[in-house]
Amino acid sequence: MVAIAAQERLRDKVAHALRAALISGELRPGCVYSAPALAADFGISATPVREAMLDLAREGLVEPIRNRGFLITEVSERDLDQFTEIRALIEIPTVGRVARTATRQQLEALRPVAEEIVDAARAHDLIGYLEADRRFHLALLSLAGNDHLVTFVGDLRKRSRLYGLTRLDERGELLPSAEEHLELLELALAGDAAGAEACMGRHLGKVRSLWAQARDEPVEPSRRPRLGAL
The missing domain is CATH 1.10.10.10 (Winged helix-like DNA-binding domain superfamily/Winged helix DNA-binding domain)
Structure with a gap:
């Protein structure tokens, strides 16, 4: 064993x-x-x-x-645009509903995860950043009470995973995106459904734009990665 x-x-x-x-x-x-x-x-x-x-x-x-x-596996720009559009159609109104119906206790339970996203961005912990980001978004959506919706968005996130996060981190562009999670949480806590929806829309659009910039930057080709010993 x-x-x-x-x-x-x-x-x-x-x-x-x-x-x-x-x-x-x-x-x-x-x-x-x-x-x-x-x-x-x-x-x-x-x-x-x-x-x-x-x-x-x-x-x-x-x-x-x-x-x-x-x-x-590769994800085309067209795929990414379509995945982002679907996520926006689902997540923006759902976040608005959560802002109107979720309790303060339910929303405050997400604060440690939102802070974890910011801490990971500051620490340049890319794996930690993505994992905390995934947990925050899915937990926030789960407050709407639709398990199938959460599963579907989780699958979309997997399909639209993106590359080049290191270059965004090096340019200091991850931290502002990370801090938007705290902004979104505060708007939901205030019961500002319209504000939460607008913040989610900006966040999804910004993430898509940042990833597109990273994909456009040239990377030296290599046949094998330089992985270190475990």
């Missing part, structure tokens, strides 16, 4: 490192990476890398390619 638990922890560590490599741009969309090659970079066997890649495949981040490895 101890050996199995240790193997699962290693698999989770590899998956975490691979997600970070996706966010930073080390693992490039459209490129294929083999588990043995990645394992050599990590200094471990190929098995936990392959298992971690299968976890990422279930999240839609990579696609297994028979006898070659794993393809980093």
